[in-house]
Amino acid sequence: MPELRKDPIIGRWVIISTERAKRPDQFATVQEGPPEGECPFCEGFEFKTPPEIYSIRPRHTAANSPGWKVRVVPSIAPFLRIEGDLDRRGKGIYDMMNGIGAHEIIIETPQHIANLCDLSEADIASVFTAYIDRIVDLEKDKRFKYVLVFKNYGWIAGGGRVKHSRSQLIATPVNPKRVKEELVGAHAYYEYHERCIFCDLIKQEIEQKDRLIIETEGFIAICPFAARFPFEMWVLPKKHSCDFTSLDMPMRLNLAYIIKQVLSRLKKGLNDPPYNFILHTAPFRRPTKAGYWRTIDYDYHWHIEIMPRLTRVAGFEWGTGFYICPLPPEDGAKFLREIQI
């Protein structure tokens, strides 16, 4: 059983994974990208994955058979396990609980395509529909507080051996530290200004223009002011909303357009680099009546962060929380703005 452990000093939860455990000496060799094997995610090979949890497919097709557009399956090497109770407990100064959660793979296309940006806008919008339907379903499980949707593209970014476009989601019984920090920071700003900090940020970026990559009817893509990485990108909805799942179909298509644009520019301009893609949305079951979380609807704003992996990150950046970005985000934004797709 994997275990969730809390750092007693700074309060960060860590998953101590046992399902993927290797013997200690197997860590000795630094992993190189292995050759690609047979793909279990392609149409016609549905039997190679665990049975699907969800799919977008025509009514006349059966589950786990061809014909689907998007398919969601449990991870075969889950970081967290779905069955059991949390059993929160302590030992001396340490706190821990069972590694209960969900870990699912969102297979984004039946074809053997590696990069999300090579799908059509309609197909990308279907991927977002799958995200939304799975988040809404997982929220019903009272053990979970948050669902992280993310994407590791390319070996260096933590991607797998098989190059078939997919996302992952992890439903967790705790709120991730970074999300909590965003909620707390946004709340403090709201308390003072009675405005959403993200809405103010969007307004300033549209006016200032120097970090703006694209603006569409519904969204902006920017290189953020305090970027940690060269070409780090944030995509934010212009209309205030804390909750990704409230995105309607026209706006899903609008989001698909801007995501396809930024990922295609990254691919074209920077030689198809590895990247990570993370969705930050409001936590589950936010109270809407009274108390601390009351304002989440007003003060938080969902968004997507994309982090190209073009530089080596020195471990001291983890150890200190102090990042050094070797490219001003204004230069990164200008470069990405000028790429023609």
Next chain:
Amino acid sequence: MPELRKDPIIGRWVIISTERAKRPDQFATVQEGPPEGECPFCEGFEFKTPPEIYSIRPRHTAANSPGWKVRVVPSIAPFLRIEGDLDRRGKGIYDMMNGIGAHEIIIETPQHIANLCDLSEADIASVFTAYIDRIVDLEKDKRFKYVLVFKNYGWIAGGGRVKHSRSQLIATPVNPKRVKEELVGAHAYYEYHERCIFCDLIKQEIEQKDRLIIETEGFIAICPFAARFPFEMWVLPKKHSCDFTSLDMPMRLNLAYIIKQVLSRLKKGLNDPPYNFILHTAPFRRPTKAGYWRTIDYDYHWHIEIMPRLTRVAGFEWGTGFYICPLPPEDGAKFLREIQI
């Protein structure tokens, strides 16, 4: 001029470096480890570095000439610049200041040796003396709040082209986020228990033994309970102290012994892996009379963190602050405990 920028939402400061700036398209190729060139850090090649700021050398030898044991020089590509004022300012919702600070290279040996663990214990103790002397000197500069001492060993860990053992230090005008979090967490524990959390942790680790790698007269080395990485190691002084610079000579030698031990075991057991090494000590000029920081002397505890770089870190771990460690620290500690040096 490099710039320090604050993320408006979560309050993290980032260095936007301009001194090492490349053109945007130069990021396109993922960097491979280049071949090693001529070494500017070896004895006899002192003219290849900027003039030394500090050295440990016999009295009869001149600065920037052979004969030294440890030498400290300014970085030739500094992340921060020493001259100028901070000039804190805002633009709309954003806060920034000039990238003022110090960035120095601590050359740990006159010989062309790559790994700190291959130095003698006496020579490693001299490296700690250099850390202490430089920290004490930099504290006099009222613009700086903290000095980060760290070491990037191996290309993947952010190490340079030349394989000559060295550390770096960065003096910063802000407290790094992670250090702040430790101070706040340790303070909260002290307020409740009136004990240092690190002292309690050390006591529990010595009793429980399963995460203990080595215990000496003055120190313990453990794999921490909520490890983020396989074989992550913390080295902590058994006697309470918040301030690394207060370490006396016998204890520097004692620390040199345990650091040589753990780094040698890492090298032998895991095929000389890349690693990062970080010193966490109290911030500069802690008030000792009254107010919030009064307790730092009682509630904080300096330590060293060593993070081997054996796994790919998925960017979502940065984006969420949620780490997945594929090896229980008890297994890592057992493996390291059993290696004979």
